[in-house]
Amino acid sequence: xxxxxxxxxxxxxxxxxxxxxxxxxxxxxxxxxxxxxxxxxxxxxxxxxxxxxxxxxxxxxxxxxxxxxxxxxxxxxxxxxxxxxxxxxxxxxxxxxxxxxxxxxxxxxxxxxxxxxxxxxxxxxxxxxxxxxxxxxxxxxxx
Numbered sequence: 001x002x003x004x005x006x007x008x009x010x011x012x013x014x015x016x017x018x019x020x021x022x023x024x025x026x027x028x029x030x031x032x033x034x035x036x037x038x039x040x041x042x043x044x045x046x047x048x049x050x051x052x053x054x055x056x057x058x059x060x061x062x063x064x065x066x067x068x069x070x071x072x073x074x075x076x077x078x079x080x081x082x083x084x085x086x087x088x089x090x091x092x093x094x095x096x097x098x099x100x101x102x103x104x105x106x107x108x109x110x111x112x113x114x115x116x117x118x119x120x121x122x123x124x125x126x127x128x129x130x131x132x133x134x135x136x137x138x139x140x141x142x143x
Contacts, residue, residue: 037117100126
């Protein structure tokens, strides 16, 4: 079995950049189709790629910027773990409204053409309750 490790690392770096720059903008969010499987699920609340896109576009005044800090890859189980720094940025001013850490466990599939797609993501946010409450408030009001 040929290792896909370097391809997965490249895919994840491209994914984080694309999500941060294009995945939350109505005119460009479909670029994410190359990263997400149509049956994508996030935790237990999102059950399709289109539902995820809808969630990503619900806060147009705020941009989520992800910074990949560490990856671990399990090719045998088709899993990728990522330690990410995420920033909620006010688009109009560039002000960082909130910064927190999160761990995400991504399930991926790789087809015969070696195309990689994310099929499931489980997000584990930083445990600081004040930060989580602020994040929830920012997205609920759409800022």
